[in-house]
Amino acid sequence: MxxxxxxxxxxxxxxxxxxxxxxxxxxxxLALVRAQFVRWLLLATLALLLGLLGLLSATAVVSLVxxxxxxxxxxxxxxxxxxAAATWVVVKLQREVDAAPPLLHETLQEIARDxxxxxxxxxxxxxxxxxxxxxxxxxxx
Numbered sequence: 001m002x003x004x005x006x007x008x009x010x011x012x013x014x015x016x017x018x019x020x021x022x023x024x025x026x027x028x029x030l031a032l033v034r035a036q037f038v039r040w041l042l043l044a045t046l047a048l049l050l051g052l053l054g055l056l057s058a059t060a061v062v063s064l065v066x067x068x069x070x071x072x073x074x075x076x077x078x079x080x081x082x083x084a085a086a087t088w089v090v091v092k093l094q095r096e097v098d099a100a101p102p103l104l105h106e107t108l109q110e111i112a113r114d115x116x117x118x119x120x121x122x123x124x125x126x127x128x129x130x131x132x133x134x135x136x137x138x139x140x141x
Contacts, residue, residue: 011121018114026107033103040093047089054082 057078066074 011118015118018118022107022111022114025110026104029104029107036100040097043089043093043096047086047093050082050089051086054079054086057082 059075062074062078066077070077
């Protein structure tokens with residue numbers, strides 16, 4: 001247990017300082033997530049734009065210029081090209097979303113480490129203390 005009478009206020013101050021530091025860390029992490037979300041939104045918009053360009057160019061420009069030479073083929077060539085590009089952008093977007101870490105993952109890991117350190121600081125020194133729970137991160141490390 002704590003041995004000196006001034007240890008509890010010091011522990012409370014240290015805990016409060018850790019919470020403030022973790023809140024700042026969470027703020028930075030949320031700003032990064034916001035930037036990533038904007039990137040994903042722009043990629044999704046690009047995919048939509050390319051899909052619409054494919055439909056527009058296939059029905060307007062190519063059909064007017066190449067209809068006498070190719071007939072229906074004049075509609076298929078640009079449509080396939082733009083739709084293939086749109087498919088590539090959607091696949092890229094899906095891979096980035098799937099590879100992204102969970103929201104506040106690093107912050108939760110830091111809080112779990114802080115919790116474990118504080119529990120070790122106040123735990124009995126006889127070795128009979130229970131293992132601190134690991135429910136915040138869910139990784140059991």
